[in-house]
Amino acid sequence: MIEKAFKGSTGYWVWMLFLLSIMGVGGLCYVQQFNYGLGITGMSRDVTWGVYISQFTFLVGVAAGGLMLVLPYYIHNYKAFGRIVILGEFMAIAAIAMCLMFIIADLGQPMRALNVLLHPTPNSMLFWDMIVLNGYLFLNILCGWVVLQSEYKGIKYPKWIKPFIYLSIPWAISIHTVTAFLYCGLPGRHFWLTAILAPRFLASAFAAGPALLMVIAMILKKTTKFDVGREAQDKLVTIIGYAAMLNFFFLGCEFFVAYYSQIPGHMHTLDYLFWGLGHGDQVYNNLVPFMRASVIMGLAGIALIFVSRAKQSDGLLVISCLLIFIAFWIDKGLGLVLGGFVPSPLEYVTEYVPSVQELGITAAIWATGFFILSILYKVAISVKLEKEA
Amino acid sequence: MYGKGRIIPALILFLGLMTSPIWYKSGEASKMPKPEKPKDYTECVAPTQEMRTSHMVLLNQWRDDILREGGARTGKTPNGTEYVRSLQNGCMKCHSDKKKFCDACHNYTSVKPYCWDCHLQPKEAM
Amino acid sequence: MDSKRRDFLKIAGLTAIAGIAAPSAFNTLLKGEAIASAGQAAAGGHGAAAPTGKRYGMVIDVKKFTENPGLAEQCVSACHTIHNVPDFGNRKDEIKWIWIESYEHTFPTESQYKRPDALKDMPILTLCNHCDNPPCVRACPTKATYKKKDGIVGMDYHRCIGCRFCMAACPYGARSFNWRDPRGKDANGQPFIKAENPKYPTRMRGVVEKCNFCTERLAIGQIPACVEVAAQTKALVFGDMNDPNSEISQVLKTSFTIQRNPAIGTHPSLFYII
Numbered sequence A: 001m002i003e004k005a006f007k008g009s010t011g012y013w014v015w016m017l018f019l020l021s022i023m024g025v026g027g028l029c030y031v032q033q034f035n036y037g038l039g040i041t042g043m044s045r046d047v048t049w050g051v052y053i054s055q056f057t058f059l060v061g062v063a064a065g066g067l068m069l070v071l072p073y074y075i076h077n078y079k080a081f082g083r084i085v086i087l088g089e090f091m092a093i094a095a096i097a098m099c100l101m102f103i104i105a106d107l108g109q110p111m112r113a114l115n116v117l118l119h120p121t122p123n124s125m126l127f128w129d130m131i132v133l134n135g136y137l138f139l140n141i142l143c144g145w146v147v148l149q150s151e152y153k154g155i156k157y158p159k160w161i162k163p164f165i166y167l168s169i170p171w172a173i174s175i176h177t178v179t180a181f182l183y184c185g186l187p188g189r190h191f192w193l194t195a196i197l198a199p200r201f202l203a204s205a206f207a208a209g210p211a212l213l214m215v216i217a218m219i220l221k222k223t224t225k226f227d228v229g230r231e232a233q234d235k236l237v238t239i240i241g242y243a244a245m246l247n248f249f250f251l252g253c254e255f256f257v258a259y260y261s262q263i264p265g266h267m268h269t270l271d272y273l274f275w276g277l278g279h280g281d282q283v284y285n286n287l288v289p290f291m292r293a294s295v296i297m298g299l300a301g302i303a304l305i306f307v308s309r310a311k312q313s314d315g316l317l318v319i320s321c322l323l324i325f326i327a328f329w330i331d332k333g334l335g336l337v338l339g340g341f342v343p344s345p346l347e348y349v350t351e352y353v354p355s356v357q358e359l360g361i362t363a364a365i366w367a368t369g370f371f372i373l374s375i376l377y378k379v380a381i382s383v384k385l386e387k388e389a
Numbered sequence B: 001m002y003g004k005g006r007i008i009p010a011l012i013l014f015l016g017l018m019t020s021p022i023w024y025k026s027g028e029a030s031k032m033p034k035p036e037k038p039k040d041y042t043e044c045v046a047p048t049q050e051m052r053t054s055h056m057v058l059l060n061q062w063r064d065d066i067l068r069e070g071g072a073r074t075g076k077t078p079n080g081t082e083y084v085r086s087l088q089n090g091c092m093k094c095h096s097d098k099k100k101f102c103d104a105c106h107n108y109t110s111v112k113p114y115c116w117d118c119h120l121q122p123k124e125a126m
Numbered sequence C: 001m002d003s004k005r006r007d008f009l010k011i012a013g014l015t016a017i018a019g020i021a022a023p024s025a026f027n028t029l030l031k032g033e034a035i036a037s038a039g040q041a042a043a044g045g046h047g048a049a050a051p052t053g054k055r056y057g058m059v060i061d062v063k064k065f066t067e068n069p070g071l072a073e074q075c076v077s078a079c080h081t082i083h084n085v086p087d088f089g090n091r092k093d094e095i096k097w098i099w100i101e102s103y104e105h106t107f108p109t110e111s112q113y114k115r116p117d118a119l120k121d122m123p124i125l126t127l128c129n130h131c132d133n134p135p136c137v138r139a140c141p142t143k144a145t146y147k148k149k150d151g152i153v154g155m156d157y158h159r160c161i162g163c164r165f166c167m168a169a170c171p172y173g174a175r176s177f178n179w180r181d182p183r184g185k186d187a188n189g190q191p192f193i194k195a196e197n198p199k200y201p202t203r204m205r206g207v208v209e210k211c212n213f214c215t216e217r218l219a220i221g222q223i224p225a226c227v228e229v230a231a232q233t234k235a236l237v238f239g240d241m242n243d244p245n246s247e248i249s250q251v252l253k254t255s256f257t258i259q260r261n262p263a264i265g266t267h268p269s270l271f272y273i274i
Helices: A002-006 A010-036 A051-064 A067-075 A085-106 A125-153 A161-184 A197-223 A230-261 A264-274 A288-311 A314-340 A356-388 B004-018 B020-025 B048-069 B087-094 B102-108 C002-031 C062-067 C071-082 C117-121 C135-139 C165-169 C225-229 C247-254
Strands: A277-279 A282-284 B074-076 B082-084 C056-061 C098-101 C124-127 C145-147 C153-155 C236-240 C270-273
Touching (some): A002 A356, A051 A125, A051 A161, A051 A356, A067 A085, A067 A197, A067 A230, A085 A125, A085 A356, A125 A356, A161 A197, A161 A314, A264 A277, A288 A314, B082 B087, C056 C247, C062 C071, C071 C124, C225 C236
Parallel strands (some): C056 C270
Antiparallel strands (some): A277 A282, C056 C236
């Protein structure tokens, strides 16, 4: 099957070369970081995690989002997802690969990464995260590939794969739950210390993951003959819309608890993210425009996505999905991780701005993810179109 | 055989390139390293052979025992000489010339331990 | 070039053996190779202490530092010199084991309302709390930081992978990361470590470090460097809190002390007399 990735249109090759060039530039940035140390990034003693870990957190959600396709198709036998479910599984593979790369990029001593296996520590959530992420990567490669290969051969997938598919469903929940537990179990960080962090992560994941998938599906519809089908599209709109609403409900709960209780620690980070936090005679607010834009884009996206279904407009659907995806990328891929460090436990305010090299490495990892995704989708779509022709 | 004219020369070229380090160094025996032992001391914390093969194991044991278990900082050789269980303050007290002792073998075997990224080597040898 | 290749081979090899190593790793796990998780907290208590064994602690008498100007700075400098702590000259890369903080920032959870004026400029020494229930130890994925039997929260710099999870977990900002090579030099060619102490190692780039309660000095019968500097004034009292006859036990029995943010159940081993 893999040979399908080596045959493609000029557009396909230009796209792949474009991704490779970003990967090359980012690779050079990583060489710099490897030689100098993480001081080359914008991170500091007070803000110890930056875009790497925040991208990682967001992408775990994108990976978990695949669940919203696997579950209806395999458990509820929802046939309309027959063509799109493989896209969900393959997107999870690319997303987890990016997660692992972001973690490695963030390590001060990447050569020692396997110490996590050499000295397993069950009381550390990072240890469990390593297990669930690698497990989910394995499950998706296995299930996606075996099912596609069966289709390629024109037979029904073998029975033995079913338990793995069923296992991948709770496993998808676990990856984002454990990732939330990285944050919400730390006693000194008020913003993260909330029991609805894992549910909120899942809600935003089930919106952002399928939203990205929908955008890609629409691009494929334009550029190839591959069409996921109107029914699948409409069903996904429901899933994305409700998951996005749930996320805003959870965000509202956070606001209520902080501002009704009036506990300063609970209010500080929300102040910093949405209004600006005064400290000394300065107001720190570099994330405020982003966070406000995130809320507006998210709410607009929810409204538009239902309009797009009523009007059966693909153009509107792409716009609304992009709005939701970007809104949640800002919410989780910026605000959640960076906000948690402001103020510091000693109530100092240090703002974080990523460095050029840091952004280069981040772009390269995203490019690598899309590179993997493009290969996988190329194979999947070629197989699907060939069988249907 | 299909493509015989290209495959066989390519295979020969490949084999030649792969084995080139052997041809390059053939006939030259590398000199065995002779690490310089300290003159003022006659015995180490363990027999020479054991030290030669397992000094890193020993250092790791010392480290884990002292750092984690609060183990003893000093030990005694079979002959009763007291020593400090420490690379920087123990080993290097006798083996005070890193270049002539550590590096002699490590360079020969192309081993580059990162001990000295943190531990300080004795001043006079630097 | 050479080291890059070695590093690559190392990774390739380790990946290959990871599968083989995993079962044995789990075996050591089941045997409980060094229990990283900290002692269970006493039910409901904010300040309950471990009942048995040694537990080192420190009392910091803040007033004494006001009475002896410069003393706090001397404590910091003694510690940082002995432990080869680099000075990068900027806040971003900063590494510190013990430092001077204001009341407002040391005790943000205490009331700041209508405090005595004198409190404003009081230099308060701040360092690792060596918690009885340390969140950093819970977070570390490799047991590179751990709690010892004597209550000291230690660090093994050889094992640290530099994930900085412990820094996110520490509620007291006591941990520092080596963002760059501590053995390097600044733009003017001045080394970041002014004078190396040949008896103690430095750290390397990419690991986390913090105060170790001078565990290396305690082992040879000395007291921590900062306590030694302040010995004359008794501004710092160090000792075993589980020994009822120790000086620190007497001080804790007779003076009213406070801990930093006790409500979060970390059970710090540092006590402040304000």
